[in-house]
Amino acid sequence: MDQTKDTAASRQADPADGAGKGRTAPGAGAAAGFAYTAADEEKRRGVRRMKLTATGLLLFVAVVYVLATWAERSGITGWPGYVAAAAEAGMVGALADWFAVTALFRRPLGLPIPHTAIIPTKKDQLGASLGSFVGENFLSGDVVRGRLRALGIVGRVGAWLARPAHADRVTAELATALRGALTVLRDADVQAVVGEAITRRAEAVEIAPGAGKTLEKIVADGAHHRAVDLVCARAHDWLVLHGDSVMDAVQGGAPGWTPRFVDRKVGERVYRELLRFVTEMRDMPGHPARGALDRFLADFAADLQGDTETRARLERVKSDLVARPEVQDIIASAWSSVRAMILSAAEDERSELRLRARASLISLGQRLAADARLQAKAEGWIEDAAVYVVTTYRTEITSLISDTVASWDADQTSRKIEAHIGRDLQFIRINGTVVGALAGLLIHTLSHALGG
Structure with a gap:
């Protein structure tokens, strides 16, 4: 039948000939993964063996038909007619199925018979139909939702x-993913983004009202008293250690015509009064100066929230502070510190970050x-x-199917598909021969029974 032509086509694709292995159609770069391989050629050898079996069975029933017909014409009655009818129907079935199977992949006997060589000539339409079928039956909302719900x-x-x-x-x-992401990121780029974000945020938000509310709550709760205690204690200790410096400063500011002993007496007096004042502030929670400081802070908190001039001055101070190179350097270096901290935590299996992440996942x-x-x-x-x-x-998902099929070379696609399913298709020829023979025998038997 088509065995000679099929063998020639297989020989063209044989890797041993150097022509078939890894060969792709021109312009079919997207289909490089669909190349005809050595594994496909091995499958094709199995197809050829099944073709020989199916063709051998056809030749066998043909020989049986010839012998049965000769016996019948030689005057032998009875069984030769039944055998000839069965063999004749088997040949018809075998030929019909050979035509059907061959027409999938090529034109039988090379004849331009319509609706043959279906896979090579209708490949693109088959791909489009497959994509449409998948879209309608697998990519519908109800199907996807039902399948996901069933999976739990x-x-x-x-x-x-x-x-x-x-x-x-x-x-x-x-x-590992976090370390990889931090490794890929360029520090300069991240620092620039972080610096710009912080600067823009600082410039866009007015801090005076919030600072005023915070200060007002601090004063109302007396939370600033510890800070005042600390300042007073440090001031007292500094005065005790640097009394000479204070007296020298007072004497240095005295007029030149005053006697030196008077300047010294005045300096000592100023130092003692200053030390007494600081000591009383340190030891007396109800000291008037502390109360004055409380009133000053309360008034300042109110001005930060309601006084336009005070708020504007604080905003100017904020802008000047943010614009300073030292502050920008601190903002930029913050990313380096954060990055190092995250990397260290990610690498340490016992770090708080990983332990918390593990506990959260569980x-x-x-x-x-x-x-x-x-x-x-x-x-x-x-x-x-x-x-x-x-x-x-x-549409994009289904077009992936249709476009991929369209990019395949027609002849190569036909050979590859035949290599994978051709062996099973040859059983159709064998079954057609057997079923045809049984049908012919049944028909001949019924004809004789009803006619005789």
Whole structure:
């Protein structure tokens, strides 16, 4: 039958000849993964063996038909007629199925018979039909939603994640991904972005009202008293250690015509009064100076919230402070510190970051596995997201199928498909021969029974 032509085609694709292995059609770069390989050629050898078997069976029934016909014409009655009828019908079935199977991949006997060589000539239409079929039957919202609901993804993920070993694995993978992301990021770019974001945020937000409210609450709660105690204590200690410096400063500011002993007496007096004042402030919580300081801070807090001039002055101070190179350097260096801290925590299995992440994952897994309401909510999110993707991008997904099939070389596609399913198709020829023979025998038997 078509055995000679098929063998020639197989020989062209034989890797041993150097022509078939890895060969792709011109312009079919997208189909490079669809190349005819040595594994395909091995499958094709199995197809050829099945073709020989099917063709051998056809030749066998042809020989049986010839012998049975000769016996019948030689005057032998009875069984030769039945055998000839069965063999004749078997040949018809075998030839019909050979034509049908061959017409899938090539033109039988090379004749331009319509509706033959279906795969090479209708490849693009078959790809489009396959894409449309997948889109209508697999990428519909109801199908996707029903399939996801049947899988119970959230409960399974929760049960899997609740196991400490799995949580450790996920934590390690997340740490690896985090380290990779931080390694890829350029420090200069991140520093520039962080600096610009902080500067823009600082310039856009007026800090005076918030600072005023905070200061007002601090004064109302008396939280500033410890700071005042600390300042007074440090001032007292400094005066005790640097009394000579204070007296020298007072004497240095005295007029030149005053006697030196008078300047010294005045300096000592000023120093003693200053030391007494600071000591009393330190030791007396109800000291008038402390009360005056409280009133000053309360008034300042009110001005920060309501006085336009005070608020404007603080904003100018803020802008000047943010614009200073030293502050910008601090902002830029903050990323380096944060990055180093995150990398160190990600690499240390016992770091607080990884321990907290592990505990959070286990807790999340336990909730997902046990909380039916949370499961339903999470599965609803997943289903909605999946349905949105398949309905919004259905055309793009199905076009991937049709475009990929269209990019394949027609002849190569035909050979590859035949290599994979041709062996089973040859059983159709064998079955056609057997079934045809049985049908012919049955028809001949019924004809004789009804006619005789």
